[in-house]
Amino acid sequence: GAVVSQHPSWVICKSGTSVKIECRSLDFQATTMFWYRQFPKQSLMLMATSNEGSKATYEQGVEKDKFLINHASLTLSTLTVTSAHPEDSSFYICSAHRTVSGNTIYFGEGSWLTVV
Amino acid sequence: QKEVEQDPGPLSVPEGAIVSLNCTYSNSAFQYFMWYRQYSRKGPELLMYTYSSGNKEDGRFTAQVDKSSKYISLFIRDSQPSDSATYLCAMSWANTGNQFYFGTGTSLTVIP
Numbered sequence: 001g002a003v004v005s006q007h008p009s010w011v012i013c014k015s016g017t018s019v020k021i022e023c024r025s026l027d028f029q030a031t032t033m034f035w036y037r038q039f040p041k042q043s044l045m046l047m048a049t050s051n052e053g054s055k056a057t058y059e060q061g062v063e064k065d066k067f068l069i070n071h072a073s074l075t076l077s078t079l080t081v082t083s084a085h086p087e088d089s090s091f092y093i094c095s096a097h098r099t100v101s102g103n104t105i106y107f108g109e110g111s112w113l114t115v116v
Numbered sequence: 117q118k119e120v121e122q123d124p125g126p127l128s129v130p131e132g133a134i135v136s137l138n139c140t141y142s143n144s145a146f147q148y149f150m151w152y153r154q155y156s157r158k159g160p161e162l163l164m165y166t167y168s169s170g171n172k173e174d175g176r177f178t179a180q181v182d183k184s185s186k187y188i189s190l191f192i193r194d195s196q197p198s199d200s201a202t203y204l205c206a207m208s209w210a211n212t213g214n215q216f217y218f219g220t221g222t223s224l225t226v227i228p
């Protein structure tokens with residue numbers, strides 16, 4: 001199946017610093033990528049939809065200045081958590097939209113962020 | 117009413133049992149249907165993908181779509197402890213639709 005790579009898998013940062021998470025579609029081009037947040041034993045929460053070459057669309061309640069999303073190419077989207085605080089600690093997952101031979105999305109492995 | 121409804125479980129079955137996971141939906145425009153498996157602390161993995169109605173089989177997994185009833189199912193035959201995970205259904209509209217609607221996930225435990 002298609003592969004979406006997410007990096008880093010684990011990151012620990014100090015409060016007040018910024019952290020960047022990368023999401024790459026390795027074997028297909030993705031005009032659209034999605035970013036999610038997931039708390040333990042809870043379902044995926046869509047944060048934003050990232051479109052190549054344009055501004056991301058954020059879900060209600062998600063601070064766009066806090067969670068900066070850049071989709072500079074058809075294979076790479078990045079999420080930067082700015083001025084991180086302990087409450088930002090979470091599991092962040094990306095997915096990439098594949099439209100060749102169907103209409104589906106493939107997820108990255110996820111990134112665990114711990115802010116200390 | 118949510119677009120997609122999925123019983124969260126948890127569901128616990130003995131090894132070797134047949135597992136049936138289900139989702140219902142309200143939007144008749146959905147054409148693409150997916151099942152994902154998510155292990156703890158990992159990203160979801162695409163298991164099955166179906167377009168429109170009908171059945172699709174892949175090894176021990178069978179996906180069914182009944183558009184007339186707005187109901188999709190995932191069957192797991194000869195369930196194994198390694199099938200213990202959360203299963204998410206997802207669906208989308210046709211063609212250019214880049215909005216995907218997810219169920220909340222069903223937690224499955226297969227007991228050896």
